[in-house]
Amino acid sequence: MKKKIGVYICHCGGNISDYVDVEKVRQAVEGDEGVILSKTTMFACADSNQKEMVDDIKDRELDGVVVASCSPKLHLLTFRAVVERAGLNKYNYVHANIREQVSWAHSDNKMGATEKAIQIVKAAIAKVRNTESLEPVIVEATNAVAVIGAGIAGMRAAIELAEAGSQVYLIEREFFVGGRVAQWDDLCLTEETGKELITRLYDQVMSQKKITLFTGAEVIENSGSVGNFNLKVKITPRHFKLRCTEETLQQAIDVCPVEVPDEFNFNITTRKAIYHNYPSEYPQLPAIDMKNCTRCGECEKVCPNIDFSQKTEYLNLKVGSILLATGFDPYEPKKGEFGYGEIDNVVTFPQFKRIVHYCDDKLVYKGKEIKNIAYIYCVGSRQVDGENKYCSRYCCTAIIHTAITVKKKYKGIHNYHFNRGIRTYGKAEVWYDESSRLGDIYLQSFEYDPPVVEKSGTQTIVRIKDMLTIDKEIEVVADLVVLVTGMVPRQDNSIGNLLKVPRGRDNFFNEIHMKLRPVETVIDGITIAGASQGPKNIMESINSGLAAATKSFSLVNSGELALEPTVAKVNLEACEWCGKCDEACPYNAFEKVETGGKFIAKVNSAVCKGCGMCLPVCPTNALDLIGLTDEDVESMIDALIPNI
Amino acid sequence: MTGGKVNNSPRILVFSTEKISDPAIDMAGLLKLHYPPTVYTIPVPCSSSIKPRWILHALEQGFDGVFIAADGTDCPYGESCTEKTGQLMSVTQQLMKEKGIDPARLKMAAICSVCSEPFVKHVKSFAEYLSKSSN
Numbered sequence: 001m002k003k004k005i006g007v008y009i010c011h012c013g014g015n016i017s018d019y020v021d022v023e024k025v026r027q028a029v030e031g032d033e034g035v036i037l038s039k040t041t042m043f044a045c046a047d048s049n050q051k052e053m054v055d056d057i058k059d060r061e062l063d064g065v066v067v068a069s070c071s072p073k074l075h076l077l078t079f080r081a082v083v084e085r086a087g088l089n090k091y092n093y094v095h096a097n098i099r100e101q102v103s104w105a106h107s108d109n110k111m112g113a114t115e116k117a118i119q120i121v122k123a124a125i126a127k128v129r130n131t132e133s134l135e136p137v138i139v140e141a142t143n144a145v146a147v148i149g150a151g152i153a154g155m156r157a158a159i160e161l162a163e164a165g166s167q168v169y170l171i172e173r174e175f176f177v178g179g180r181v182a183q184w185d186d187l188c189l190t191e192e193t194g195k196e197l198i199t200r201l202y203d204q205v206m207s208q209k210k211i212t213l214f215t216g217a218e219v220i221e222n223s224g225s226v227g228n229f230n231l232k233v234k235i236t237p238r239h240f241k242l243r244c245t246e247e248t249l250q251q252a253i254d255v256c257p258v259e260v261p262d263e264f265n266f267n268i269t270t271r272k273a274i275y276h277n278y279p280s281e282y283p284q285l286p287a288i289d290m291k292n293c294t295r296c297g298e299c300e301k302v303c304p305n306i307d308f309s310q311k312t313e314y315l316n317l318k319v320g321s322i323l324l325a326t327g328f329d330p331y332e333p334k335k336g337e338f339g340y341g342e343i344d345n346v347v348t349f350p351q352f353k354r355i356v357h358y359c360d361d362k363l364v365y366k367g368k369e370i371k372n373i374a375y376i377y378c379v380g381s382r383q384v385d386g387e388n389k390y391c392s393r394y395c396c397t398a399i400i401h402t403a404i405t406v407k408k409k410y411k412g413i414h415n416y417h418f419n420r421g422i423r424t425y426g427k428a429e430v431w432y433d434e435s436s437r438l439g440d441i442y443l444q445s446f447e448y449d450p451p452v453v454e455k456s457g458t459q460t461i462v463r464i465k466d467m468l469t470i471d472k473e474i475e476v477v478a479d480l481v482v483l484v485t486g487m488v489p490r491q492d493n494s495i496g497n498l499l500k501v502p503r504g505r506d507n508f509f510n511e512i513h514m515k516l517r518p519v520e521t522v523i524d525g526i527t528i529a530g531a532s533q534g535p536k537n538i539m540e541s542i543n544s545g546l547a548a549a550t551k552s553f554s555l556v557n558s559g560e561l562a563l564e565p566t567v568a569k570v571n572l573e574a575c576e577w578c579g580k581c582d583e584a585c586p587y588n589a590f591e592k593v594e595t596g597g598k599f600i601a602k603v604n605s606a607v608c609k610g611c612g613m614c615l616p617v618c619p620t621n622a623l624d625l626i627g628l629t630d631e632d633v634e635s636m637i638d639a640l641i642p643n644i
Numbered sequence: 645m646t647g648g649k650v651n652n653s654p655r656i657l658v659f660s661t662e663k664i665s666d667p668a669i670d671m672a673g674l675l676k677l678h679y680p681p682t683v684y685t686i687p688v689p690c691s692s693s694i695k696p697r698w699i700l701h702a703l704e705q706g707f708d709g710v711f712i713a714a715d716g717t718d719c720p721y722g723e724s725c726t727e728k729t730g731q732l733m734s735v736t737q738q739l740m741k742e743k744g745i746d747p748a749r750l751k752m753a754a755i756c757s758v759c760s761e762p763f764v765k766h767v768k769s770f771a772e773y774l775s776k777s778s779n
């Protein structure tokens with residue numbers, strides 16, 4: 001029980017003291033049991049006050065400290081650091097939120113606010129009386145990081161980590177690296193092609209001794225926790241010994257009788273079971289897609305480098321941190337959505353990118369030359385009825401850039417943009433400007449009144465009630481309708497499920513805090529980057545890749561890790577092992593052990609996340625969360641009730 | 645029943661969650677969405693970590709109602725949270741019945757990290773219910 005508690009009540013300029021009588025609060029708590037010092041302060045977080053707190057703690061030998069100020073999300077860590085600087089264990093600090101949850105919330109009721117503040121500070125004092133000095137859980141950390149997904153975000157992150165000195169395992173599920181960016185030729189905002197960017201990164205990856213790249217590889221098992229994850233990786237063989245000459249490879253491709261839709265081209269073309277996506281793709285070694293190969297043996301006859309004896313390999317990797325950069329899927333419109341799948345000249349934006357790639361001097365689709373192009377925006381994003389409420393960010397800019405490219409590459413192109421308000425944010429605004437100057441037509445509608453795509457005889461017509469011309473009904477006869485599809489999370493979330501990374505309401509991987517901790521997940525040691533976290537363009541993907549690399553690196557580089565000690569604790573006497581805690585725990589942190597002639601539950605503190613899901617299920621009340629014991633909670637409840 | 649009510653509002657204890665509903669309650673303050681000042685929060689890591697005995701303790705010591713601002717499907721610790729919070733709700737309400745406490749004095753709603761308005765609506769209507777039922 002603490003006997004020398006110091007309490008600081010913050011004015012926060014006037015943010016608190018304009019509504020809460022802070023002096024009255026101070027007087028109300030100064031006589032509380034154990035309180036030997038109570039002060040009000042203009043800004044608790046100010047340097048001068050922090051110094052004063054350090055002096056107070058030392059001079060008065062305080063054993064517990066409470067600051068009543070803003071939300072703990074802002075300054076809990078600040079004040080923990082202050083008490084630590086004064087030589088007091090930081091877990092003897094308790095924070096009371098009297099701004100967001102008192103002065104601001106009750107700015108309409110000053111008396112009520114003051115009274116509430118008093119009880120809240122009293123509850124914090126009650127809690128600090130019980131706190132114990134805790135030491136962080138120290139675990140060994142392996143200085144290696146698994147980067148999952150070799151798209152642009154994963155590759156850039158891998159290079160950064162290797163340069164900083166970590167061992168990196170770059171694990172790509174496909175046989176080729178680059179992710180989506182390899183599928184786009186011309187890119188905004190710089191005029192490099194996707195292939196050029198990927199080639200540059202691939203060269204760097206290859207020249208880094210600390211990076212091991214696995215392609216055709218997937219993580220299939222995961223155990224352990226931050227500092228020491230054990231991953232089992234399945235590596236599917238390419239069935240090629242060496243790269244064959246262009247000629248023998250082409251022969252092998254030609255003789256392959258299997259023809260399947262080519263996903264790299266979003267199914268507008270087909271490919272053989274033996275394939276590479278494009279001639280200079282990395283790694284420059286073709287692959288055989290065994291899901292579709294019939295093992296007819298024709299390719300072996302013409303290409304000596306094919307090797308069907310290669311077996312699937314399994315590898316165990318030990319890493320300290322995992323960086324997830326598994327990217328996104330383009331939204332696949334439903335059949336009939338703006339004519340998709342029903343009207344034959346309706347395509348998606350990704351398909352359009354590939355069509356433009358294949359057409360040299362004339363833009364041709366299904367044998368017809370294209371002049372009039374209608375772009376329908378926000379397909380699969382900003383949905384009124386569907387689940388995708390978010391804006392996909394990249395699309396306005398990328399489609400306008402593509403429309404300009406098309407106009408410059410082919411003669412006689414007319415671009416019609418059926419949009420819902422253009423969002424070419426930041427530097428991309430110049431493309432919007434350029435496209436307008438080139439004569440592109442912009443037509444706009446509200447979300448509840450979208451354009452309609454219809455077949456009329458042989459013509460495809462797009463009709464809109466255009467709000468920019470005061471709801472005039474306008475029709476465009478389109479040779480091609482491009483649905484500007486947004487980004488959705490990867491349909492296959494097996495990796496997310498395996499690693500237990502939570503997803504947000506948009507179904508993308510979720511960060512701890514959008515602003516303050518944007519690349520960490522609640523699973524310690526797992527960081528997220530790129531479009532796996534939500535729609536991002538290349539620059540944003542790389543930004544987050546670099547941030548995640550730094551965060552992962554900071555966890556593993558010293559070889560040692562300090563974890564929060566606020567984990568579950570078993571009361572040995574009360575525990576009668578029934579297994580309910582084990583069932584409730586989402587992280588397998590419990591183990592059944594024998595001690596003193598009986599079985600009890602043991603908590604692995606490096607694995608426990610301190611969620612507390614085990615607490616209410618224990619029939620003998622043998623479980624507590626350190627920092628949230630029955631005594632902590634019940635004494636706070638008692639203090640919240642004024643004794644009148 | 646309970647002493648010292650400000651504005652005679654019922655006293656409500658809210659169990660919020662550190663990562664999800666507590667930020668929403670903070671934001672309600674930031675947006676100056678007012679609710680009765682007799683609503684107090686104790687943040688816990690996850691809504692499925694609340695022990696029934698804490699709820700009973702609060703009700704027996706003088707709180708008029710307990711509101712669980714649950715993580716719902718946003719729980720950072722996994723999908724099972726909704727079900728587990730639901731279970732502890734029903735276990736507690738059963739215990740309340742046994743003790744002759746109106747089970748409606750315990751209420752739960754999922755409050756996402758930006759659900760400030762729903763939070764305020766919930767606690768206001770809960771407060772209304774509690775003041776009616778205590779008269």
Ligand SMILES: Cc1cc2nc3c(=O)[nH]c(=O)nc-3n(C[C@H](O)[C@H](O)[C@H](O)COP(=O)(O)OP(=O)(O)OC[C@H]3O[C@@H](n4cnc5c(N)ncnc54)[C@H](O)[C@@H]3O)c2cc1C
Nearest residue numbers: 149151152153173179180187188326327328530531537538
């Ligand atoms: C039509 C279109 C045009 C675009 N144009 C532009 C543009 O002009 N400019 C711009 O800045 N941005 C553009 N973008 C956005 C750009 O594509 C993304 O920003 C970028 O692809 C995100 O990179 P990433 O690495 O996060 O994800 P991805 O590119 O999706 O890469 C993820 C990688 O992870 C791999 N992977 C997935 N799951 C697993 C698993 N379980 N195990 C191992 N590996 C896995 C994938 O195979 C892939 O290689 C465009 C997007 C679209 C759809």
